[in-house]
Amino acid sequence: MNTKANQGKALITGASTGIGATYADRLAARGHDLILVARDVARLDKVAADVKAKYGVQVDVLPADLTNKYELLRVEQRLRGDADITVLVNNAGMAVQGKLIEADIDRYETMIQLNVISVTRLAAAAAANFGKRGSGVIINVASVLALAPELFNGTYSGTKAYVLNLSQSMQTELGPLGVRVQAVLPGATRTEIWERSGGSIEHLPAEMLMEVGDMVDAALAGLDLGEAVTIPSLPEIADWNAFAAARQALGPNLSRNKPAGRYLNNAG
Numbered sequence: 250m251n252t253k254a255n256q257g258k259a260l261i262t263g264a265s266t267g268i269g270a271t272y273a274d275r276l277a278a279r280g281h282d283l284i285l286v287a288r289d290v291a292r293l294d295k296v297a298a299d300v301k302a303k304y305g306v307q308v309d310v311l312p313a314d315l316t317n318k319y320e321l322l323r324v325e326q327r328l329r330g331d332a333d334i335t336v337l338v339n340n341a342g343m344a345v346q347g348k349l350i351e352a353d354i355d356r357y358e359t360m361i362q363l364n365v366i367s368v369t370r371l372a373a374a375a376a377a378n379f380g381k382r383g384s385g386v387i388i389n390v391a392s393v394l395a396l397a398p399e400l401f402n403g404t405y406s407g408t409k410a411y412v413l414n415l416s417q418s419m420q421t422e423l424g425p426l427g428v429r430v431q432a433v434l435p436g437a438t439r440t441e442i443w444e445r446s447g448g449s450i451e452h453l454p455a456e457m458l459m460e461v462g463d464m465v466d467a468a469l470a471g472l473d474l475g476e477a478v479t480i481p482s483l484p485e486i487a488d489w490n491a492f493a494a495a496r497q498a499l500g501p502n503l504s505r506n507k508p509a510g511r512y513l514n515n516a517g
């Protein structure tokens with residue numbers, strides 16, 4: 250994805266603020282027309298007006314609450330049916346703070362609806378459209394917490410582990426069809442998500458917190474490098490490669506016709 254005009258349309262969810270609004274700016278700068286999805290129409294209109302003025306691209310605003318099945322279906326239909334869409338940024342997400350045993354379980358369910366169900370349905374719709382054409386890019390925004398369930402609310406990190414898993418499976422399925430899938434795993438990034446989830450970024454050490462523009466620029470650089478998984482803050486890609494290789498090495502032994510020897514020692 251290099252900077253030039255007529256790159257097709259990018260549909261970005263969660264585009265009213267934060268990481269999604271920043272993708273809107275950067276993808277417009279690269280010559281993409283945009284379809285912006287979120288709930289807050291006034292904020293979407295503002296993002297749309299800003300990028301139109303800066304880059305002269307076409308922008309459609311498609312308001313939707315992605316936890317509402319009917320509104321989600323409208324976005325899916327657009328993704329399946331619009332042949333000009335070349336990029337999906339599957340970004341809308343929410344977090345919750347706190348322990349499972351004290352949870353407002355309905356809020357957890359809403360989070361799973363947004364972070365898992367809507368991401369899956371939109372990914373499937375884009376995959377069908379792009380797969381037919383033999384080209385397209387799907388960017389799924391996960392989190393480094395996919396790799397660190399001990400650090401934060403485990404249900405949130407579980408939704409992000411799901412997004413990573415889904416992305417890796419999609420790479421296997423869609424790569425041969427010419428469709429690229431990138432999982433982006435941001436660390437702590439300065440956006441509203443912290444306050445929205447009832448937390449705060451104030452307690453975070455400054456060296457752990459990335460500015461949102463830096464995060465999205467790094468994620469797009471990772472996309473340009475051909476990365477399947479991008480961790481914007483990770484200094485050495487060799488560390489990710491070693492982790493991925495260790496996981497792959499388990500492969501031949503994950504399903505066998507006999508239990509492992511250590512489970513047979515106490516038998517009969």
Ligand SMILES: NC(=O)c1ccc[n+]([C@@H]2O[C@H](COP(=O)([O-])OP(=O)(O)OC[C@H]3O[C@@H](n4cnc5c(N)ncnc54)[C@H](OP(=O)(O)O)[C@@H]3O)[C@@H](O)[C@H]2O)c1
Binds near residue numbers: 289314440443
């Ligand atoms: N910031 C971080 O530290 C961080 C780290 C790792 C991963 N992430 C991930 O990055 C993604 C973007 O997060 P962010 O930090 O940019 O958060 P944010 O500033 O809170 O923005 C979230 C976006 O999602 C939209 N959204 C929320 N609920 C929605 C719903 N029900 N239907 C449609 N849109 C909805 C919001 O717009 P409306 O309110 O207008 O609907 C907003 O545009 C999320 O998937 C998040 O999990 C963030």
